[in-house]
Amino acid sequence: MLPTFSPTASASATPPPRPIPGSYGPPVIGALRDRLDYFWFQSQDEFFRRRAAANRSTVFRTNIPPTFPFFVGIDPRVVAVVDAAAFTALFDSTLVDKRDVLIGPYNPGAGFTGGTRVGVYLDTEEPEHERVKEFAMALLHRGAQAWPAELRAGVDGMLDAVEADLSKATGDKPSASYVVPLQQCIFRFLCKALVGADPAADWVVDRFGFTILDVWLALQILPTQKVGLVQPLEELLIHSFPLPSFVIWPGYYLLYRFVEKHGAEAVELAAREHGIGKKDAINNLLFVLGFNAFGGFSVFLPFLVAKIGEASDPAGLRPRLREEVRAVMRASGGDAAFGFKAVREMPLVRSTVYEMLRMQPPVPLQFGRARKDFVLRSHGGAAFQVAKGEVLCGYQPLAMRDPEVFERPEEFVPERFLGEEGQALLQHLFWSNGPETSQPAAGNKQCAAKEVVVDTACMLVAELFRRYDDFEVEGTSFTKLVKRQPAPSLSPAAAGAN
Numbered sequence: 001m002l003p004t005f006s007p008t009a010s011a012s013a014t015p016p017p018r019p020i021p022g023s024y025g026p027p028v029i030g031a032l033r034d035r036l037d038y039f040w041f042q043s044q045d046e047f048f049r050r051r052a053a054a055n056r057s058t059v060f061r062t063n064i065p066p067t068f069p070f071f072v073g074i075d076p077r078v079v080a081v082v083d084a085a086a087f088t089a090l091f092d093s094t095l096v097d098k099r100d101v102l103i104g105p106y107n108p109g110a111g112f113t114g115g116t117r118v119g120v121y122l123d124t125e126e127p128e129h130e131r132v133k134e135f136a137m138a139l140l141h142r143g144a145q146a147w148p149a150e151l152r153a154g155v156d157g158m159l160d161a162v163e164a165d166l167s168k169a170t171g172d173k174p175s176a177s178y179v180v181p182l183q184q185c186i187f188r189f190l191c192k193a194l195v196g197a198d199p200a201a202d203w204v205v206d207r208f209g210f211t212i213l214d215v216w217l218a219l220q221i222l223p224t225q226k227v228g229l230v231q232p233l234e235e236l237l238i239h240s241f242p243l244p245s246f247v248i249w250p251g252y253y254l255l256y257r258f259v260e261k262h263g264a265e266a267v268e269l270a271a272r273e274h275g276i277g278k279k280d281a282i283n284n285l286l287f288v289l290g291f292n293a294f295g296g297f298s299v300f301l302p303f304l305v306a307k308i309g310e311a312s313d314p315a316g317l318r319p320r321l322r323e324e325v326r327a328v329m330r331a332s333g334g335d336a337a338f339g340f341k342a343v344r345e346m347p348l349v350r351s352t353v354y355e356m357l358r359m360q361p362p363v364p365l366q367f368g369r370a371r372k373d374f375v376l377r378s379h380g381g382a383a384f385q386v387a388k389g390e391v392l393c394g395y396q397p398l399a400m401r402d403p404e405v406f407e408r409p410e411e412f413v414p415e416r417f418l419g420e421e422g423q424a425l426l427q428h429l430f431w432s433n434g435p436e437t438s439q440p441a442a443g444n445k446q447c448a449a450k451e452v453v454v455d456t457a458c459m460l461v462a463e464l465f466r467r468y469d470d471f472e473v474e475g476t477s478f479t480k481l482v483k484r485q486p487a488p489s490l491s492p493a494a495a496g497a498n
Contacts, residue, residue, distance in 0.1 A: 017375045017383040022051065022061030024077050031076045034063035039226050039239055044364070048082050048395045058083035058402075059376060059384050064393055066106050066223040070241035074105050078367075078393035079376075079386060084402040084428045086378040087394045089368075091434045091446070096368030096392060098445050099123040104367050105391055108220040111245030114256060116283035120292070124443055135274045135281070136288050136448040137440065139266060143193040144452075148339040151456060154189035155463045158182055162478055175477035179302065183210040186297045194289055197262035205258045212251035213290040214298075219243045220291075255290075256282055293449065296362040297456070302476055303360040304353065304457055305464075307412060309473025311480075317352070317414050318470060324348050325465040338466065343458040351417040353457040354429060354436070358400045359412055361431040366394040379404045396430055 024030050038047045051062050063076040081087050089095050100107045102120050110117050119132035158181040165176035187210035191199050199206035222238050229238070259282050260267065270281030308317060324346050332342040343349060369391050376384045376392075386392070401409040405428045406416070416422055417429075429436040432453070434446030447453070464471060472480035 015381055015383060017385040020059055020061055020079055020384045020386070021055040021057045022080075024061060024063055028068055031063040031067040034076070035065040035067050035239065036235070038065050039235060040231050044226065044395075045397060048080060048398055051080065052082050052398070057382075058398075059086055059378055059382075062393075064104055066239055066242075068240075071106060071223070075391075076105060078105070078391045079384075081376075081392055081394045082398035083378055084399050084405045084430075086376050086384075087366075087396075087399040087430060088435070089374075089376055090366045090392055090394045091430075091438075091444070093124045093444060095371060095374050097123050097125070097371050098368055099126070101367040101369055101391065103221060103224050104365065104393065106224060106242075108223075108242065109245065112216065112220050112248070112252075113287055114252065114279065114283040116280045118284050118287040120287065124445060130442040131274045131276055132280075132284055133440075133442045133448060135270050135276055135284065137442070138269060138273065139194055139285070139288070140449055140452060142266075142269070143196070147189075147193040147452065147456075148459060150189040150192045151459055152338070152463060154185035155460060156467075157188075158185040159463075159467060163481060166478060166481060173479060175474065175479045177477045178305070179476045182301060182305075183214070183294075183298055186210070186294055186301075187213065190289055190293050190297075194266075194293065195259055195263040195285060196265050197259065199258075201262050202258050204254065208251075209255065209258075210294070212248070212255060213294050216248045216252060216290060217295050219245065219248055252286070255286055259285055288448075292447070296453065300357070300360065300362040300453075301457065301460060304356045304461070306473050306475065307356060308352065308461065308464075309471055309478070311472045311474070315414065318465075321349055321352065321461060322465040322469065325462045328462075329466065338462070340455045340459065343455060343462050346458060346462065347418055348414065349458050349461050350454065351422065352414040352461065353454055354417040354426070355412060355414050356457075357431040357454075358406075358416075358429055359397070361396045361400065363431070363433075364396050366396065366430070366433060368392050368394075394430075400428065400430060402428070 025033060034047075038044065042050065051060055052058055058081070060080050062078060062080050064078045064080075065076065067074065067076040081090070100121050107121065119129060119136065122129040122132065124130075158178065161181040161184075162176045162178050166174060169176055188199050188206070191197050191209070199209055220243075222243060223241075227234055227238060260278070263282075263285065266285060267278055267281045270276040270285075271278065276284070308321065328342050328345050329338060332338065332345070370386050370388050372388050374386055376386050378384070400406075403409050406425065417425060426436040432440075432447040432450040434440070434444065434450075436450075438444075438446060440446040440448045440450055467484055468482055469484050470480070470482040471478060
C-alpha cells in the first residue's frame with residue numbers, strides 16, 4: 001500500500017520546523033538571474049528540479065517571474081512546493097489566501113476583464129466569491145443536458161475538416177493539423193453549452209471568436225510563459241513589461257456584445273438567482289468561457305490526442321481503448337445513446353485521461369498567500385515554518401510525479417488509476433486546484449467544471465474510436481486516419497448453422 005501522510009499543517013510541530021532552504025539572492029540581481037534561468041537557460045521543469053536537488057528539499061525559496069525591470073510593485077519571492085504532501089496546503093482556505101494570485105504575484109489586471117475583478121481572483125473570504133462561484137456552477141448545471149450533444153457535433157465537424165485536409169495533403173508523409181479545427185470546435189460547443197448562444201448567429205464571432213480568445217489569453221499570460229522566440233528578443237519584448245489590455249479591447253467588446261445579445265438568459269440567471277449585475281455577469285461568463293474552459297481545453301486536449309496517437313504505441317493502448325469504447329457503445333444501444341453516462345462506464349479511457357492530467361496538467365502552477373504563520377509538513381516528518389504573507393508556489397508536474405506516492409512516476413501509465421489502488425491515488429491528482437476526490441463548492445477554489453472536464457476529455461477519446469479503427473498523430477497533426485469498418489455480418493447459412 002502507498003504511505004499516508006501526516007496533516008500538512010498544525011499548531012505545534014513535531015519534530016520542530018526548520019527554516020525553509022534556498023535563497024532569493026541579492027536584490028534585483030537574484031530575481032533577474034532566476035528569471036533568465038526560468039525562461040532562457042533552463043526549462044520550467046528543470047528550473048524546479050535543479051533547485052529542489054540543490055537544496056535537498058522539496059520545499060525551498062526562489063524567485064518566480066515576471067520581474068525586473070518594468071513590473072512595478074511585484075514581489076517575485078515565493079516558497080516553492082514540489083511534493084504531494086506539502087502541496088495540499090494550497091487547498092486549505094484556513095491557511096492560504098487566493099486573492100489576486102491566479103498566475104502568481106503578477107496580476108494582469110481588470111483591464112482584460114471589462115473592469116470586473118472576476119471570480120478566480122477573489123478569495124473565499126470575500127463576499128462576492130460565493131455568488132460568482134455559484135453562478136458558474138449553475139451555468140454548468142444548466143448546460144449539462146446540451147453539453148454531450150454539442151460536443152459530439154463539434155468533434156464531428158472538427159474531424160470532417162481534418163479528414164478533408166489530410167486527403168489533400170501531399171508528400172512522403174502527409175499530415176493535417178488539428179489545432180485550428182479543435183479550437184473552433186471547443187469555442188463553438190462551449191458557447192452553446194455554457195452561454196446558451198450559437199456563434200453562427202454572428203458570423204464574425206463564429207469565424208474569429210476563438211482567435212480573439214487566443215490573443216486575449218496570450219496578452220495576460222505571456223509575461224509568465226516561455227514562448228520560444230530567439231533570445232534575447234523574447235526577454236526584451238515579452239518578459240520585461242506587462243502587455244497592454246487595450247490591444248484586445250475591440251475583440252473583447254465584440255464578444256461582450258455577443259453574450260449580451262445572444263446569451264441573455266444566462267445573464268438574467270446571474271441577476272435573478274445570484275444578485276450579479278449585467279456587466280459583472282458578462283465579464284465573469286467570458287472569463288469562464290475564455291480562460292477556464294477554452295484556454296484549459298486548448299492546452300490539455302492536444303497533449304491527450306498526441307499521446308494516444310503516438311505511432312509507436314508501445315503499450316498497445318489504442319487497440320485496448322478502441323475495444324472498451326466499442327463494447328460500451330454496443331451495451332448502451334449504439335451511437336445514438338452515446339453520452340457522458342456511457343463514457344463513465346469506460347474505466348481505461350478515464351484512467352488514461354487522469355494519467356494525462358497527472359503528466360500534463362492544464363495549469364502547472366498553483367499559488368496561495370499565507371494567511372498566518374503556520375507549519376508546512378512534507379514527507380518523513382519534514383516541517384517548515386511559513387510566515388504570514390509569504391506566497392506559496394506549487395509546481396504540479398513535480399508534485400504529481402512524487403516518487404513517494406507514484407510508482408514509475410516519470411512514466412505514462414494509462415492503467416495507473418484502475419482498481420482500488422488506482423482509485424486511492426486520485427487523492428493525489430491536483431489538476432483542478434484540489435484533490436480529485438474532493439468536490440467543488442461555493443466555499444472553495446476548486447474548479448467548478450472538474451467533473452465535466454474529465455467527461456469531455458473522455459468523450460473526445462471515445463469519439464475518436466467511435467469514428468476510427470486507428471489513427472496516428474505527430475505533434476499537433478494527424479498522419480493517419482483509418483475509418484471504422486462495419487462489423488462483418490453473418491450470412492443466412494452461417495446464422496442458421498448457429
